[in-house]
Amino acid sequence: MTLRLDQLLARNLGLSRRQVSAWLAGGRVKDRSGAALEDGGTTGVHEVKVDGRPLVLREAFHLMLNKPVGHVTALRDALHPVAAELVVSAPLAAFLRPVGRLDMDTSGLLLWTTDGDVVHALTHPRRTVPRTYEAALARPFARPPEVLRLADGHEPTIASLAEIPGAEAHPALARPVDAQVFARIVLVSGAYHEVRRIFAALGSHVLALCRTTHGPYALPADLAAGDWREIAPP
Ligand code: URA
Numbered sequence: 001m002t003l004r005l006d007q008l009l010a011r012n013l014g015l016s017r018r019q020v021s022a023w024l025a026g027g028r029v030k031d032r033s034g035a036a037l038e039d040g041g042t043t044g045v046h047e048v049k050v051d052g053r054p055l056v057l058r059e060a061f062h063l064m065l066n067k068p069v070g071h072v073t074a075l076r077d078a079l080h081p082v083a084a085e086l087v088v089s090a091p092l093a094a095f096l097r098p099v100g101r102l103d104m105d106t107s108g109l110l111l112w113t114t115d116g117d118v119v120h121a122l123t124h125p126r127r128t129v130p131r132t133y134e135a136a137l138a139r140p141f142a143r144p145p146e147v148l149r150l151a152d153g154h155e156p157t158i159a160s161l162a163e164i165p166g167a168e169a170h171p172a173l174a175r176p177v178d179a180q181v182f183a184r185i186v187l188v189s190g191a192y193h194e195v196r197r198i199f200a201a202l203g204s205h206v207l208a209l210c211r212t213t214h215g216p217y218a219l220p221a222d223l224a225a226g227d228w229r230e231i232a233p234p
Pocket of ligand 1: 101
């Protein structure tokens, strides 16, 4: 994707094409050497000064968010805080979309991108992208049968499932006082409430849930709840 200068300015500054034309004609946009950029059709310029302030013009942006419990994976919601509020400070925020979703009660790794191809590459069932979840459980769970069929007929693809010591669990996982067991599960399928439903089918109950990896991305231990960090596209 190679965007024209006027398109880049519109996307990065949230301006209309008419406003961009006026800013260019008024000499408000300059290149790094200080020369005014007046031709909106210019391509290949990504570092500019706008009213004297340096600005990197992004064609796309990708980030990882440590979603806290209590935020819904949505751009807007009448009742609950939305995860989109947590990424408004990112470049191209108006164009960012979540890569899949986490339940309101799930914390951890939620990827965002402006690129629909990245969403597709990381979420399409045929891509079988692994996601890791860690769970605090109310009681031990049974070993899954060869084929686990949930109540709606969905058969999750479990790449691995193991109990872990609580001390090994990711800092982004809540530790409810009544948690008896901790577990790590890697899935290459994605379905509504999948992890919660899997543990229920195995005789346990999820008290807290956190996603720690999605494809090639892992949630850093030092990324605080509610914070985001830029990532390179996959
Ligand atoms: N499985 C769940 O049950 N919840 C999530 O948020 C993600 C996977």
